[in-house]
Amino acid sequence: MQHTSTQDTLVGLFVAAGIVGLFFLALQVSNLSSFTEQNSYTVTARFENSGGLKVKSPVSAAGVKIGKVSAIHFDPKTYESVVQLSIDSQYNTLPDDTTASVFTAGLLGEQYVNLEAGGSEEHLKDGGKIEITQSAIILEKALGQFLFKSAEEKK
């Protein structure tokens, strides 16, 4: 009987350790605890070019992460990229003339959407639209323009 009860304890410890491991992975390693879809609202922004933006790219305001990109698709009528931003609902006081721009974190870093608040009294609502947007800066395009310009100046 002594033998079986120590065995029970060991199996119990093993199962508990495994479950603790799973919880550790869920809470400490992944983003389960920090941001969930439930308490967030969605706004859309249209960009001429959304560059290397991906689903789950961060959305930040004043350098603080407040949400993430939940969907990106191409609008075949206006030839624009339609980006859905899901923003944490505790930040529901963004004015409706907020500017959205696609920026790059560092020279080689990942791309993110930066929101810059405007001066309007009205707030952005769930399903709302961000009217003023600034496209991603495509490095090749900018370099091309620069080279073209400096060649023109030499003439």
Added chain:
Amino acid sequence: MIEFLQQLGIKTRTSFTKLGRGTFFLLQTMSGVLSVLPRPRLLLNQMHSIGVLSFLIITISGLFVGMVLGLQGYYTLSDFGAEESLGVMVAASLVRELGPVVSALLFAGRAGSALTAEIGLMKATEQLSGMEMMAVDPIKRIISPRFLAGFLSMPLLAALFSAVGIIGGQLVGSGLLGVDEGAYWSQMQAKLDFQDDIINGVIKSIVFGFVASWIALFEGYDAIPTSEGVSRATTRTVVNSAFSILGLDFILTTLMFGDH
């Protein structure tokens, strides 16, 4: 030439026959799983010998794999000035790949070979036939509890492996190499997704547990009942489990992570 073709035919046919026997055995085992539930003691004993006794090798290997990942990752990432991403690298490679795969390989070596040898010896010493004589179904009494125990232990072992590995990477990364501890964890949390990374890793380990237990038990049950036969069956368990785990890992990875 004709003889070679004959040999080839016989080989192919025997391997298909074996696969058929294996599938039949798996179905029998799975239908026997239900009759394990009223007798939890059988399951508990097997959880002890399969899970608890593999605990040490899994956690220690996990710790060292995590530490090595931390060291190697640091040297590559520091070339790009991206040491802060060490946490992402260690955690993503452990949770997605190394955790499920390496723990399944260790599981096949540690628990799978023991299962094959045990069942093979039971067959060689005619204990299984003896049970049948007493109208006890050896599949229900012997095989199914072991199968269920392996199937349940594997995800827990893989989760432990990954968790211990991530801590090991952090010990080396921020203890030895001076990566910022906050950046290690926060970048990891920002990049790893619960659904895409953790759940998919757990699904992988469940599949590997299923396959490794099946192969180990079937090889034992199907062994030629001599000492040589049991020894060959044990070897086959380790070799076949390793092949199946790595092959399945490739398929699962393309299905899960193929589009990004």
